[in-house]
Amino acid sequence: MNNALYTGKLVHLTAVDPETYAASMVKWRRDSEFLRLMDSDPARQFSIKEMKEWAEKQQEKNPPANYWFLIRKLDQDQIIGDIGLFEISWPAGDSFVGVGIGERDLWGNGYGTDAMNVILRYAFTELCLHRVSLTVFEYNPRGLRSYQKCGFREEGRLRQYLHRDGRRWDLIFMGLLREEWHKLNRES
């Protein structure tokens, strides 16, 4: 088996098994900081049953509506997060990417950046997208730095979009074009 397409330096991407996903996600969702980095909705929790059914629903469509993976560590195969390409516009070749490392002990060690590099290669060489988009919250400088390292450029900010802890925060938009990604990856 050759799974080089799904393999990075620290992690590899595998299929989402709803049961495994639900068990991990429900555990991670007890961490409100994780939720607030992932989503602009109010932080909230769901049962394993609910998360499993939600994951199954995501997978009903064939071909898939989203290209969604579990992130596993290369050394122990432990599940540490998930990543996916969502809201794909095929005529324009654009998609949003979202990534989350649920295991907070691993934050700041390059696992998210590595997973992002793997899914960008997949987006540009397998799905042949023209660009990949993402949004990141102003209060998430770790995420912002990681995305910059992968080559994303800031494309603007929805001012004061979020309301957390009595303060307003911007929603930052970033984008990476296929030609920019090719250039970065030829040079390295």
Place this chain on the structure above:
Amino acid sequence: MYDMQIQLFDGQRIRLTEIDYDKDYEIESRWTHDSEFMRLLEFGPAYPLSPAQIKKRYEALEKQVREEKNLFHFRIRAREDDRLVGLASIEWIEWTNGNGFLKFGIGSAQDRSQGLGTETLQILLRYAFNELNLYRLTAMVQEYNQAAIALLHKAGFMEEVRRRQCLLRDNRRWDLINFGLLQSEWREQS
């Protein structure tokens, strides 16, 4: 004295109303066959819908209003004869953050470029900020939609995000622009 008699849905020449299930669907089906209009209103591929499909859309819209409570949608009518001239909505509302997205269009070709869009926008802003109490509004516009861009600038919106080359139309790449207006900015100017 506090004047609550301002009619929130009424402009000078138009008013915002509910859907008319008996009449609107035939007209809206015709609009979806106008590919130029659809390329200005929507971001996905233009695709015509039958009157029956439009009716189904109405039901889906009203279901979303009932269940998710994150959408306010209107039909725009001319006050002179009550004819349907366009569509307007505030959608994807996030109540905890106080933000929403604007979408509107004048569907009948003969009613465009008469200032009805400007009037619609004024009513939508008043509704979003004085009735829904939103903190900010966003409007997404294609780079080639010059009329909408001019309209939003005139209403005080600021260009905030430019997603480069996000659209491909007629063999050309176009940016997708997000405009934003804060409630505080709207109050200062009105």
